[in-house]
Amino acid sequence: MALHMNQIQNTYKVSSLTKVNATYFRLSFDAPALAKAVRPGQFIHIKVSEGFEPFFRRPFSVYRAKDGKVEIFFEPVGKGSRLLTSKKKGDSLDVLGPLGVPFAMPGKDVKQVVFVGGGIGVAPFMLFSDMLKKHAAEKVLLYGGRTRAHTFPMNEFKKNGVKVFTATDDGSVGVKGRVSELFNKVVLLPSTMIYTCGPRPMMAAVQTFVKEHGLVGQASCEEVMACGLGACLGCSIMTTKGYRTVCHDGPVFDLKELVFT
Ligand SMILES: Cc1cc2nc3c(=O)[nH]c(=O)nc-3n(C[C@H](O)[C@H](O)[C@H](O)COP(=O)(O)OP(=O)(O)OC[C@H]3O[C@@H](n4cnc5c(N)ncnc54)[C@H](O)[C@@H]3O)c2cc1C
Ligand code: FES
CATH class of the missing domain: 2.40.30.10 (Translation factors)
Known part of the structure; x- marks a missing residue:
């Protein structure tokens, strides 16, 4: 290709x-x-x-x-x-x-951006927060990791003006439990944009949250890849629009389009 x-x-x-x-x-x-x-x-x-x-x-x-x-x-x-x-x-x-397809940058009318990251899935949000430094929106990161060793040094996000809330499975950092325990930390606004990346069960919980609150959200998906160029179809996932490749049609999709089974 x-x-x-x-x-x-x-x-x-x-x-x-x-x-x-x-x-x-x-x-x-x-x-x-x-x-x-x-x-x-x-x-x-x-x-x-x-x-x-x-x-x-x-x-x-x-x-x-x-x-x-x-x-x-x-x-x-x-x-x-x-x-x-x-x-x-x-x-x-x-x-x-x-x-691949990047996250859609929030428009000027967006007053709040919420990143929901699980484990290593938080990685793309650092570049995102670098690029949003001049955006007036409030920026929040809800971050879930297994233990202390699975949480990042959060100072880099804080330096970018991001408010960080952390949850760990064993309670060694932040709140004990899943990242969904942190949803109540955010006072949502009508224009809030949600971006998520992490394990599929976590993204499924974010999808439910987004639907319940009538918000707009995007998710970055992970699949094992071969070509990375949309040719082998090895990274296909089911969406409401049929099978799509994560490498070429994604990795970023509208959260509502993803089918979690
Ligand atoms: C779009 C995208 C972005 C990614 N970004 C990062 C990142 O920033 N940092 C990071 O550490 N990792 C990231 N990953 C995951 C990373 O690609 C895999 O960890 C890596 O390919 C594993 O290769 P390996 O040879 O070490 O493991 P392998 O020997 O190939 O596999 C080891 C184990 O990991 C599983 N595995 C392999 N790839 C994946 C995958 N993509 N998702 C879930 N399970 C997998 C296998 O099934 C196996 O159980 C990303 C993946 C994708 C698709
Ligand atoms: S890895 Fe080949 S189509 Fe995605």
């Missing part, structure tokens, strides 16, 4: 790899054109090794894009993501992107 004009495949130089805590890493690389082009919710498809194993690229949200660098925030869960933890400054990184 031919690449679109704004999709760039290139080899970049790793500028840093940082172990954030027991669970998360961040990796940044020099990519000025990509940093300029990428929009919140889009992802990059990384060839994690120089050989053929693993064969397919791995998709990651862009966490930050500034000063000519692109950064991802990731959790090593398997072969591919574990290989990324051995990258060193100066190593080459083969990246395809930006890919």
Whole structure:
């Protein structure tokens, strides 16, 4: 499949790899054109090794894009993501992107933006909050993690003027319980926009909340991917409009269109 004009495949130089805590890493690389082009919710498809194993690229949200660098925030869960933890400054990184449909930016009439993130699903909201710094809307992040090790250092969000509320399964940070325990922290406005990314049960709860309150919401979905370009149909999910590919028709969808079974 031919690449679109704004999709760039290139080899970049790793500028840093940082172990954030027991669970998360961040990796940044020099990519000025990509940093300029990428929009919140889009992802990059990384060839994690120089050989053929693993064969397919791995998709990651862009966490930050500034000063000519692109950064991802990731959790090593398997072969591919574990290989990324051995990258060193100066190593080459083969990246395809930006890919997929980004979150719709809120219009000027939107007075409140609520991000609902579960675990690593919070990653695209950092880039989003960077880009909304000058937007007058109140910005709120409702964030759910399993334990303390699954919560981010929230200071970066706070520096962007985002109010942060956290819930953990074991109560080690914030409220004990699911992220839905935090819905009552927000005083909703008629123009509130909800954006969510995380495990499917969490996004299903957000969908119910959005429907009950007559709000508008978008969700960024995750699926295991191969081509990343809409060609193999391997990442298809069921929506109210039939099967759609997460990589090409998404990853961002209207929350009301998603079918959670
Ligand atoms: C659009 C998009 C954005 C993403 N952004 C991030 C991000 O910012 N940070 C981050 O850490 N991860 C992110 N992911 C998930 C990341 O792509 C997977 O963790 C990674 O591909 C796993 O590859 P692996 O080789 O390490 O694991 P594998 O060995 O391929 O798989 C290990 C286990 O993880 C499961 N798995 C693999 N991929 C996924 C997936 N996409 N969703 C759910 N389960 C999966 C497998 O079924 C298996 O059980 C994103 C995924 C998508 C689709
Ligand atoms: S990964 Fe091939 S169509 Fe989405």
